[in-house]
Amino acid sequence: MKDNIPLLRRVVDDVASSCVELRRRIHRRPELSNQEVATTAAIAEFLAERGIEARVRRSGVGALTDVGTGSRRVAFRADLDALPIQEATGAPYASEIPGRMHACGHDVHAAIAAGIALTLQHLDLPGSARFIFQHAEEAPPGGAFDLVDEGALEGVEAILAFHVDPSLEVGRVGLRSGAITSSSDRFEITVEGPGGHTARPHETVDTIYAASLITTQLPALLHRLVDSRKPMALVFGQIHGGSADNVIPARVEISGTARALDRELWEELPALVDRLVADIVAPTGAKAVLHYQRGIAPVINSAMVVAEVEFAVVNALGPQAVAVTEPSLGAEDFALYLDKVPGALVRLGVALPDRRALHSSTFDIDESSIKTGILVGAASLLRMMGRHWRS
Numbered sequence: 001m002k003d004n005i006p007l008l009r010r011v012v013d014d015v016a017s018s019c020v021e022l023r024r025r026i027h028r029r030p031e032l033s034n035q036e037v038a039t040t041a042a043i044a045e046f047l048a049e050r051g052i053e054a055r056v057r058r059s060g061v062g063a064l065t066d067v068g069t070g071s072r073r074v075a076f077r078a079d080l081d082a083l084p085i086q087e088a089t090g091a092p093y094a095s096e097i098p099g100r101m102h103a104c105g106h107d108v109h110a111a112i113a114a115g116i117a118l119t120l121q122h123l124d125l126p127g128s129a130r131f132i133f134q135h136a137e138e139a140p141p142g143g144a145f146d147l148v149d150e151g152a153l154e155g156v157e158a159i160l161a162f163h164v165d166p167s168l169e170v171g172r173v174g175l176r177s178g179a180i181t182s183s184s185d186r187f188e189i190t191v192e193g194p195g196g197h198t199a200r201p202h203e204t205v206d207t208i209y210a211a212s213l214i215t216t217q218l219p220a221l222l223h224r225l226v227d228s229r230k231p232m233a234l235v236f237g238q239i240h241g242g243s244a245d246n247v248i249p250a251r252v253e254i255s256g257t258a259r260a261l262d263r264e265l266w267e268e269l270p271a272l273v274d275r276l277v278a279d280i281v282a283p284t285g286a287k288a289v290l291h292y293q294r295g296i297a298p299v300i301n302s303a304m305v306v307a308e309v310e311f312a313v314v315n316a317l318g319p320q321a322v323a324v325t326e327p328s329l330g331a332e333d334f335a336l337y338l339d340k341v342p343g344a345l346v347r348l349g350v351a352l353p354d355r356r357a358l359h360s361s362t363f364d365i366d367e368s369s370i371k372t373g374i375l376v377g378a379a380s381l382l383r384m385m386g387r388h389w390r391s
Contacts, residue, residue: 005316008119008378015118016371022046023111023370024093030082030100030107033139036061039080043110043133052117054133057150061135062143064152067120072127074384075153075341076377077144077161077334078113079106079137088361103363105164106137108350108370112162115374116381123378127385130156140184140295142333148340157389158305159343160380161334162373164350165325166358170369173313173376174325174347177303179261181345182231184331185269186293188255189214189277191241193286195250204248208241210286211252215239217280218273225272232260233329234273259329261298270294297335302342308387309346312379317372323349342389346380348373 022042031039037060044054044063054065062080066073087094087101095101102108110133117131132152136143153159168174191214193205201209219234226232234256241252258273260266270292281288313321325347334345349372350365357363 004382005379007123008316008375011119011122012115012371012375012378015115016374019111019115019374020367020370022114023107023367026107026110027093027102028096030095030097030102031080032084032100033081033136033143034061036080036135039110040133040135043114046114047117050118050121052121062147063133065117065131066128067117067131068125068128070125070127070385072385073130073155073157074127074381075130075132075156075159076113076116076381077132077134077159077337078109079134080110081106081136081138083138083359085359085361089364091364101361103359103361104138105350105358105365108164108365108373109162111370112373112377115370116377119374119378120381123382125385126382129381129385137333140186142296142336144333144336148336153337153340156341158302158384159337159341160305160309160377160384161343161345162348162377163332163345164365164369165347166351166356166363166365168323168325168347168349169351170349170366171317171372172321172323172349173317174323174349175306175310175313176325176327177301177306179298179327180301180325181299181327181332181335182259182261182329183266183296183298185258185295186255187258187273188253188291190289190291191252191254191281191286192289193248193250196248198246198248201248205285207249207252207286210281210284210288211239211241211254213280213284214277214288215254218276221276221280222272226265230260230262230265231327231329232258232262232265234258259331261327261329263298263300266298296331296333297339299332299335299345300338301344302338305342305344305384308383309344309380312383313376316375316379348376
């Protein structure tokens with residue numbers, strides 16, 4: 001691998017500027033989840049002009065493309081969708097669509113994936129690489145479910161994905177074995193009673209009070225019952241109930257998300273939350289019904305894949321480029337791919353001097369990180385192609 005780095009650098013140097021332009025093209029015309037028709041078409045056109053055919057899904061959103069013919073197939077996933085945020089960067093390539101912007105770096109991921117494909121096209125490969133341009137990562141349960149069902153992982157032995165990290169300097173790559181992002185489930189709890197007058201709560205069931213007990217006691221009880229070495233968070237985002245100051249409502253609705261980094265805990269949470277909700281409201285006389293929607297599993301990086309990526313990063317950029325990254329309670333539907341094959345989600349340093357936050361109206365990147373991403377991605381996939389992943 002080390003002997004191939006000079007060649008790899010020369011090829012990456014040739015393709016990087018066009019990938020920056022592709023990123024800007026996608027950034028100017030952001031599309032929301034399940035609407036990424038023009039984004040998909042732009043990527044397919046970019047690749048076709050350079051001799052790589054992309055297979056666009058029937059819906060027009062999302063595409064697959066393969067480079068190489070070797071039997072050892074690895075994959076790279078790039079997401080495509082933007083967010084419903086009004087851009088305030090003032091960049092010359094800023095979003096031209098009101099109320100939409102690429103505030104999570106998916107335009108960068110797509111451009112890097114295209115660049116890796118172009119780079120590998122010029123090399124003698126020990127295997128083959130599949131590039132998955134995925135729609136709807138931001139819309140639970142995520143476009144990964146569609147693509148896996150349609151056979152995107154057919155023949156794939158291992159998979160890699162990047163996520164931009166605005167807290168990490170350009171030229172550094174954040175690696176972590178094990179859990180790197182959490183699960184994300186949604187739930188709604190309806191609290192019901194006969195309703196009544198606020199002057200006589202003793203004659204009815206105080207649903208507002210019962211709901212408030214759930215919002216305060218449920219998170220606290222979970223943190224007493226769950227092993228403190230297993231980070232998790234249950235947080236409420238909405239509470240609705242009542243229409244008059246002097247009326248106890250017959251129904252209150254509260255909802256939120258539950259997140260966990262541990263796979264076993266994620267599987268246990270629905271039953272645990274249901275039991276605790278029932279125990280909390282029992283003394284009040286209220287009826288509480290939990291509607292729990294299982295969402296995305298935690299992303300659990302394969303230690304073997306991380307080791308291959310680390311080897312590639314050190315050879316391509318030097319040991320100083322490797323950063324140990326912390327886990328996040330954000331969620332990623334990349335987890336579904338890792339249920340099928342070993343893989344890793346890797347954090348790519350893109351920081352600007354003022355460290356702009358993901359999902360903010362001012363989010364942007366240092367575009368020199370695109371070249372770094374192409375180099376690291378190509379080097380990593382080459383390493384992964386050279387290894388037997390199946391027993």
